[in-house]
Amino acid sequence: MVFFCVYAASCFVAVGKLFSTLFNTDYIYMMILGALFVVAYTFVGGFLAESASDFMQGIVMFLALTVVLIVGTIKAGGISAIIENARNIPGFLEFFGVAQPKVVDGVQQVTQAGTPLFGEAGNYGFLVIISTLSWGLGYFGMPQVLLKFMAIHNPNELKRSRRIATIWCAISLVAAVCIGIIGRVLYPDVFLTYSAAENIFILLSSKFFFPLLAGIIMAGILAATISSSDSYLLIAASAFSKNIYHGILKKDASDKQVLYMSRVMLIIIAVIAMLIALDEDSVIFTVVAFAWAGFGATFGPIMLFALFWKRVNRAGAVAGMVAGGATVFIWKLLIRPLGRYLDIYELLPAFIISCLAIVIVSLCTAPPSKEIQEEFEKVKNYM
Template sequence: MANDFWILLAMVIYFAAMLSVGFVYSKRSNSSSTEYFAGGRGVGPWLTALSAEASDMSGWLLMGLPGLAYFTGAADSMWTAIGLALGTYLNWKLVARRLRRYSVVAGDAITIPDFFAKRFHDEKGVISTIAAVIILVFFSVYVGSCFVTVGKLFATLFGFDYHIMMIIGAVVVFVYTVVGGYLSVVMTDFIQGMLMFFALAVVFIGTVASAGGIDNTVEFLRSIPGYLSGTQVAAPKLDPATGQQLVEAGKVVFGAPSDYGIITIISMLAWGLGYFGMPQVLVRFLSIRSVEEVRKSQIIATSWCVISLGCAVCIGLVGRAMMPTELLTSTDAETIFIVLAQTLLPSFMCGVVVSGIFAASMSSSSSYLIIGASAMGENIFRGLLHKKATDRQVMIVARVTLVVMFLFGIVVAFDQNSSIFQVVSYAWAGLGASFGPLMLCSLYWRRANKAGAVAGMLSGTATVLIWHNLVKPLGGVFAIYELLPAFIISLLFIVVVSLLTAQPNERMLYEFDHYMDDPLPGTLPSGTVLVDEPMEAMEAEVRSGK
């Protein structure tokens, strides 16, 4: 009981700190919709990098990924981690700088749907409305996966009722998000990114030391068929009646490993494609203080990602050597990080470390909520329904949207047997395929047009839904992760439909041809003066309304 007190105390202190951040930033964030949704484009490189990664990884990093490694071995988790690390690097390399500049040239866009609409001069709001609906649907599912993490954490640590604790954690996230806006989310994400990194490092080092050293650990894991192979997946033998892994003579039972062919490897690497369409990461590129700071953020973010993913995979693998018979279902395996923290660390330190799981869930769910709210407030309400809406009206609509997403997330999370990894993979595919190809075409292909953008988003979303529910169950080559075929089909639709329809207008082509120039050229073909100063001067012009 005393141990539980110290763990709970550490977590309560953490909760209080996060709520305080929301209230501290509430005054500034409420000054305008640009401040509320994009932090006034004044976020520095460290905040940008760590908030992007913390909001990206969610509780999946500390529970889903280690659990996958624990239950089936290295292959699935390793190839997924490699794909995510590559995707992180390429997203910062190919998208960040260009999107930061183009978002200003394209009418000072402050959300991703807003950017797409202004990039393709969509005055009727068709693109932004479709994008906003896609975000609301998949982010509501995403929020649910974060609430599942919170519920599992408290249920595992204290034996509390899953549903009650899931709701309490969800309320904390909701309060600091609705009060503080984007800046509170960025600040808490920065703190939580550091805490997640610390938690992974501490548990990884403690697990390796307690398992008897690297040599003994590797020897034990090699005794499990296919467990450490990069081309095979270990196959836990399950009891048909209970669904639990069989234990005989004190040892867990594994069957013959299944082959892990090139198609499966490609499928796991395809996770990296999702980054090009992740609004919670892309919006960080919009809000960074200056284009020149993107390079520094890229180094910080990529380093954080590689080290954190590596630690998460290793925690799951070494955890199997240390506790081979404790967690006998894939759902229970997702609590290996918590169980190890309880076993290895003093109570207060355990509370600090497992707060890293809250950090992951809170940072992600708050980002999903604020982006969903911005999609509804800026892109549907002001962009489509009430074009002359004031900032105050937009923020009221946004906060109502937060309430709706919060309640929907709780409904999704009510099934405590939900797999965090599976829920996240579905939403990741939906967002990645809907927006990823369009983002790349928006930044790199001048011939892309409004019709192609609409076709790309709709085909990407539809392919994910159809492939996941109807095609993937067929097995074989069709068992590939739905993000890959959906990404390809979306890209094809953008290209084909754009080529079959009218080319972009003169102003759109001019913006595309010169958005990377510095200083920007001064006159559009129509004779309208754009600006003849460096990027910073142009931002000042846009901000002042000149």
């Protein structure tokens, strides 16, 4: 629930930036308006509405990304012109290099001609590479991703859904990066802070297309936002109402009472997320990175151990989740700021510590019951 609040906040920040940029209005009012819209249809529709809307929103996102990418490439003078411009940025296209913008008080400096200034290329060290690759570990613990696979009607469709998900990720991530590079080519002297730079898709859409079409394309941002935020709100609210309220606090609760509590928690979580999202200068990527690490380190290791190690038990699972989640906070807030060799994305050390906690505690406590081990073997043989 803690990390879902952070995740939902990143979505509300995106909504606020979208509408405040489009209509030149106050960010906070637009953020709250977008959040209320998401809460309203999630409140009424539940999981079925969320799943159906995710499918339609995914189509809008896909079309928006590909259309802006194609038109942007043409406007920028073709692929060769884009590559040449990127090559002129020191370190940008080097495999182990990284561009170093000249920044003063968080704002990149530009020449009188409007050309952004860069310093000498930096280098990606071994720790930075490992730290960045650790992003992939997060997928094992994402409830909003795993839940869709768990809810599938026919297990035989899992292979198809896996292929669709992989292809979608590849296309969307490549398109998003390329759109950022195109924006740098066409409008090098706008959005000179990390926070403002996330508005480049909005600018390109409004410049490339007439208003009606631009509105449809920019709906892709809204689609991406609400397709994520509704998942976060619904899963977190359901987890509390079923696992804590029904499972611990009121075991004799009726389905109607559980539904009522789920809706109450949905509103509470949304309010907390809106409070987190009040900062207009929030960088969406930074907010998402923290929540991604939290889910990946808390749930990822135990998901893997539950599938591939028969000896893991309840105590080990709890120890791994607590150790992983706590390490994310400790590493992010206390250890990583020390810099140098400790400046590693918090997901990597938290994931490792969670794995160690699962193994050590499981081996030091009683093994799972015979029924659980038999179920493990049954599932293993089925797979």
